[in-house]
Amino acid sequence: MSSPATSPRTAPPGPAEEIKFTLPPPEPTGVASLVVHPLARAGRQFVKSLWRPSTIVYPYRTPFGKATERLEDPKFRQEVDIRSGVPIGVGEIWDNYRGVHALNIQTCISCNLCMFSCPDTCIEMVSVETEGGKSKKCPQIDYGKCSFCGFCSDACPEGCLSMTSRYTLTTNDRSHMVYSPQMMNAVYRTKLPMNPIRLARPENEDNILLDQDLCIGCNACSRDCPTKCITMIEIPKPTAKPGEKLPKRIWKEPMVNDEDCVRCGTCISVCPKECLYWGSHG
Amino acid sequence: MSEMWVNMGPQHPMTHGLWNLRVKVDGELVTDAVPELGYLHRGIEKICEYRRYNEVVTLMDRTCYVAGLAWEQLYLMASEQALGVEVPERAEYIRVMCQELQRLASHLMWFAAFVMDVGLMAPFGYGMRDRDVILDLFQSFTGARMTYEYMRVGGVRNDVPVGFTDRCRKVMGWLEQRIKDYEDLCDRSDIFLKRCIDVGVLKAQDCIRNGITGPMLRSAGVARDLRRDRPYSAYPELDFQVAVHDAADVYGRYRVRMEEMRQSIFIVRQTLDHLDRKPGRVIAEKVPRFVGTPSPPPGQESYIVRRGYPKGVGFSAMEEPHGEALAYVVNEGGEQPYRVKFRSPVMVNICAVRDYLVGYRVSDIPAIMGSIDVCVGESDR
Numbered sequence: 001m002s003s004p005a006t007s008p009r010t011a012p013p014g015p016a017e018e019i020k021f022t023l024p025p026p027e028p029t030g031v032a033s034l035v036v037h038p039l040a041r042a043g044r045q046f047v048k049s050l051w052r053p054s055t056i057v058y059p060y061r062t063p064f065g066k067a068t069e070r071l072e073d074p075k076f077r078q079e080v081d082i083r084s085g086v087p088i089g090v091g092e093i094w095d096n097y098r099g100v101h102a103l104n105i106q107t108c109i110s111c112n113l114c115m116f117s118c119p120d121t122c123i124e125m126v127s128v129e130t131e132g133g134k135s136k137k138c139p140q141i142d143y144g145k146c147s148f149c150g151f152c153s154d155a156c157p158e159g160c161l162s163m164t165s166r167y168t169l170t171t172n173d174r175s176h177m178v179y180s181p182q183m184m185n186a187v188y189r190t191k192l193p194m195n196p197i198r199l200a201r202p203e204n205e206d207n208i209l210l211d212q213d214l215c216i217g218c219n220a221c222s223r224d225c226p227t228k229c230i231t232m233i234e235i236p237k238p239t240a241k242p243g244e245k246l247p248k249r250i251w252k253e254p255m256v257n258d259e260d261c262v263r264c265g266t267c268i269s270v271c272p273k274e275c276l277y278w279g280s281h282g
Numbered sequence: 283m284s285e286m287w288v289n290m291g292p293q294h295p296m297t298h299g300l301w302n303l304r305v306k307v308d309g310e311l312v313t314d315a316v317p318e319l320g321y322l323h324r325g326i327e328k329i330c331e332y333r334r335y336n337e338v339v340t341l342m343d344r345t346c347y348v349a350g351l352a353w354e355q356l357y358l359m360a361s362e363q364a365l366g367v368e369v370p371e372r373a374e375y376i377r378v379m380c381q382e383l384q385r386l387a388s389h390l391m392w393f394a395a396f397v398m399d400v401g402l403m404a405p406f407g408y409g410m411r412d413r414d415v416i417l418d419l420f421q422s423f424t425g426a427r428m429t430y431e432y433m434r435v436g437g438v439r440n441d442v443p444v445g446f447t448d449r450c451r452k453v454m455g456w457l458e459q460r461i462k463d464y465e466d467l468c469d470r471s472d473i474f475l476k477r478c479i480d481v482g483v484l485k486a487q488d489c490i491r492n493g494i495t496g497p498m499l500r501s502a503g504v505a506r507d508l509r510r511d512r513p514y515s516a517y518p519e520l521d522f523q524v525a526v527h528d529a530a531d532v533y534g535r536y537r538v539r540m541e542e543m544r545q546s547i548f549i550v551r552q553t554l555d556h557l558d559r560k561p562g563r564v565i566a567e568k569v570p571r572f573v574g575t576p577s578p579p580p581g582q583e584s585y586i587v588r589r590g591y592p593k594g595v596g597f598s599a600m601e602e603p604h605g606e607a608l609a610y611v612v613n614e615g616g617e618q619p620y621r622v623k624f625r626s627p628v629m630v631n632i633c634a635v636r637d638y639l640v641g642y643r644v645s646d647i648p649a650i651m652g653s654i655d656v657c658v659g660e661s662d663r
Binding site for chain 2: 096
């Protein structure tokens with residue numbers, strides 16, 4: 001070690017000070033160390049946690065209400081008024097969140113539109129027993145494939161299939177991700193907010209029209225119509241001119257009752273000859 | 283000292299995604315660099331050919347996970363051109379508002395990651411928190427925070443809710459102050475300035491030679507912005523300025539992005555005023571009803587052909603938060619697009635890595651790569 005005289009740069013002025021160590025206080029023994037001190041420490045932390053929790057949950061709250069401190073900017077969420085009503089907390093989300101579907105089996109008309117509109121092919125139509133011993137087809141959704149895009153609830157003409165703010169889907173078994181219509185009906189009964197947004201239909205194209213030259217009278221549209229608003233009416237069979245060959249078909253045509261029709265488009269989709277299309281009578 | 287190749291990635295804090303940067307180093311000096319992409323390739327362009335026009339929108343959100351709405355509109359502008367659909371005015375304004383909010387969210391995300399790379403820890407939390415507020419806004423009218431699925435052929439899914447414009451204005455006013463604070467925070471930091479100034483210089487002629495677009499090109503002094511030069515949607519009626527800086531280095535890119543955020547706030551306010559003034563439809567009346575109309579059985583003649591939607595080709599170009607993105611959609615009359623092709627700006631910006639990395643030190647690499655705002659989801663697709 002160099003002396004202060006040879007290294008003035010590091011030598012502090014004045015006499016050398018004694019280094020003082022601050023020793024920790026002796027540990028208490030006996031009843032005080034085993035019972036009183038831990039209790040006192042826990043009590044201190046509990047009292048402290050009432051206004052300042054030790055583990056900060058985003059955004060955290062105290063038993064007496066919301067805390068007013070977050071990062072360095074107090075009340076930033078209140079300032080921007082990002083949420084009207086209930087504040088966002090752990091497990092709270094917006095009403096229009098796209099989560100697990102709610103299905104009202106009573107009003108479902110089995111139109112298959114949810115299945116057709118699904119980009120991930122996760123919807124399957126399964127039979128459901130309804131009151132009176134009858135059965136009808138209702139959607140069953142595989143949440144292992146679902147991307148929660150909301151096309152199915154947009155396409156639903158009755159508003160009976162809608163997405164809710166329920167998001168708890170964690171499970172150990174992949175088969176539990178398949179939600180049957182009854183399970184989605186149970187979600188419906190929990191009365192979570194449902195926001196079905198039905199796409200606006202073209203105002204002047206709300207009727208189902210028929211191209212009579214293409215129709216073969218196969219009855220497919222009438223058979224699959226969920227509201228049974230299509231009836232097959234007989235048309236007169238034309239007399240063949242000499243040298244002309246009549247088309248091979250059943251001499252019937254669909255007639256749509258526009259009052260009962262829910263504009264689901266099932267008939268258009270099942271028509272094997274593509275003779276039904278959207279249009280207007282006017 | 284002999285040279286050696288070093289792999290930075292695919293798992294590396296610098297990459298901000300899944301890609302590999304191979305650098306040749308001579309001691310601390312970078313003498314060569316090669317990007318290796320493709321780790322996140324999902325074949326999105328091919329999947330698009332098997333989905334109906336509206337259903338492709340679900341893929342566009344997954345293409346770029348920080349700017350999903352930008353890619354939705356990019357694809358839809360091309361497909362609307364291919365199908366011959368016109369979008370109502372109100373829907374165009376809602377789309378532009380989405381674009382600018384998305385640009386804010388994307389740039390804030392970039393800000394958080396970039397300052398983290400450069401060495402400032404605290405702004406990371408601020409950037410992510412501010413982005414969170416914008417995601418709350420998105421959730422209030424789209425129903426999701428990242429995968430929005432909000433736009434449709436011919437418009438958008440639903441109108442903005444009641445009281446949204448006032449809420450959005452409050453957020454914008456608050457955010458404007460925040461951006462000013464962040465600029466103070468960075469510009470007064472010696473660490474930040476020393477790591478940014480005169481690092482990663484790429485002059486204007488090199489940018490143009492490599493096809494680099496977006497904030498990187500504008501930071502080199504070239505005032506090129508598709509919103510102004512090739513206006514689309516409602517941009518011709520809006521007033522804004524193009525952010526340009528002439529430093530051509532990392533600091534210039536930071537400056538350009540901060541100024542762009544301010545311009546975005548300016549644009550959002552104009553669109554909000556318009557939304558308050560003029561109610562109207564948000565989706566076109568004559569929309570091909572792929573959503574509501576199920577597909578015919580395979581082998582049958584298509585519904586669209588029969589309804590008179592002729593064949594066509596659509597092309598769109600837009601100023602995405604990362605740069606100029608292009609989309610090309612071919613409609614051969616079927617229900618699905620015949621071919622969909624995208625041009626990702628990030629892909630081009632990464633591929634010029636040799637030009638702006640060689641000659642700098644290894645410790646400059648995180649700052650330089652952070653400044654180009656990498657999003658691997660859209661570059662690999």
